[in-house]
Amino acid sequence: MEHLLNQAVQKIEISGIRKFFNLVSNTEDMISLTIGQPDFPTPDYVKTAGISAIENNYTSYTHNAGFIELREAASQYIKKHYHLDYKLDEIIVTSGASQALDVTLRTILAPNTEVILPSPVYPGYEPLIKLCGAKPVFVDTTMNQFKLTASLIKQAITANTRCIILPYPSNPTGVSLSKHELQEIADLIKGKEIFVIADEIYSALTYENEHVSIASYLKDQTIVINGLSKSHSMTGWRIGFTFAPRNITKHMLKVHQYNVSCASSISQKAAIAALSGGETESREMLNIYKERRDFVFQRLQEMELETVKPDGAFYFFVKIPSFITENSFDFALNLAKKAKVAVVPGSAFSGGEDGYFRISFACSLENLEEGLHRIDSYLTKVRLEEIG
Numbered sequence: 001m002e003h004l005l006n007q008a009v010q011k012i013e014i015s016g017i018r019k020f021f022n023l024v025s026n027t028e029d030m031i032s033l034t035i036g037q038p039d040f041p042t043p044d045y046v047k048t049a050g051i052s053a054i055e056n057n058y059t060s061y062t063h064n065a066g067f068i069e070l071r072e073a074a075s076q077y078i079k080k081h082y083h084l085d086y087k088l089d090e091i092i093v094t095s096g097a098s099q100a101l102d103v104t105l106r107t108i109l110a111p112n113t114e115v116i117l118p119s120p121v122y123p124g125y126e127p128l129i130k131l132c133g134a135k136p137v138f139v140d141t142t143m144n145q146f147k148l149t150a151s152l153i154k155q156a157i158t159a160n161t162r163c164i165i166l167p168y169p170s171n172p173t174g175v176s177l178s179k180h181e182l183q184e185i186a187d188l189i190k191g192k193e194i195f196v197i198a199d200e201i202y203s204a205l206t207y208e209n210e211h212v213s214i215a216s217y218l219k220d221q222t223i224v225i226n227g228l229s230k231s232h233s234m235t236g237w238r239i240g241f242t243f244a245p246r247n248i249t250k251h252m253l254k255v256h257q258y259n260v261s262c263a264s265s266i267s268q269k270a271a272i273a274a275l276s277g278g279e280t281e282s283r284e285m286l287n288i289y290k291e292r293r294d295f296v297f298q299r300l301q302e303m304e305l306e307t308v309k310p311d312g313a314f315y316f317f318v319k320i321p322s323f324i325t326e327n328s329f330d331f332a333l334n335l336a337k338k339a340k341v342a343v344v345p346g347s348a349f350s351g352g353e354d355g356y357f358r359i360s361f362a363c364s365l366e367n368l369e370e371g372l373h374r375i376d377s378y379l380t381k382v383r384l385e386e387i388g
Helices: 016-024 044-055 068-082 096-108 125-131 150-156 179-189 246-260 265-276 280-302 328-339 365-387
Strands: 091-094 114-119 135-140 161-166 195-199 222-227 240-243 315-319 356-360
Touching: 016 328, 044 265, 068 091, 068 240, 068 265, 091 096, 091 246, 096 125, 096 161, 096 195, 096 222, 096 240, 096 246, 114 125, 125 135, 135 150, 150 179, 161 179, 280 315, 280 365, 328 356, 328 365
Parallel strands: 114 135, 114 161, 161 195, 195 222
Antiparallel strands: 091 240, 222 240, 315 356
16 A cells, blocks of 8 residues: 555655664664754753643643743743744744744745755755655755855745745754845845745854844745744753744644644643743753853864854764765764764755764763764774775
């Protein structure tokens, strides 16, 4: 019966990130620098709110778009932090940012339309685009500090372009776009029949500069995706958000309604606490991530490995040195087998940037120290073997 299944689904591959993680996860003494999962527990005040929701029987359906109190909290949060103004009927609470992306793409895409994305990029976009019968158009950013800027977008726009995805801060590179770069993109497409999806799930994790959203310059054409997974270490609670003009949101809500009805009522109550409570825990997490980032960058420089210093998220996208002749998957596999340290091969990210590997610093400083030591030792050994 398998041949009767949706051909688009059959052609989709399991995420290369998860595929590699599963391949090495059960190896004894493995240092894993793979998954983008915060290694902090959800803050206690958030967990308490979730427990209270269960005890007080908040266990039934909510409004399709989410509790009014949560949408109010989300509206206030992004206004305070990112200077964006969205009303309650312009916000949908989703089951994580991934479902927010699915709802958004299914609302705006039609068969044979095109979506412009940077390459490399998080691999979750491509399958969703293809399931809509649309075409991903990858733009190589490796020679542009991993930034999808207006000059690159201009070259990729066609009569079929329906959407541009701006996933900044970026997974896998950690880079962001400046105010000037965002303004140039807004100027390029303003008034054109092109949407922007601003995936800002890492917006709370920026180290030097405040996060800026392109919605500040192009609100009528922009759909902002955000959530609590990274900012509040709430990956398993599955709470995301869409922010878009009401004439777009009303149609997205229909897709969302038939997809999941509503996000978990219990998680929504916890999310209200997360957005309304103090920010001490979030600031502490951010400071620790920054300390780790600075340490990893210093070690990579000492190892003479080429990378761009991330100004957000918790990843480094590192160029594989020239004396390594194998592809990124085989390099990562040998690194795992021979050095007992796991990274994600660049081939796991859509666009086919194969000469790189990703390091996640969402793990302890102790593991980062040991993991980077093992990478250094392995590369030194390979280099000596090449010379010998």
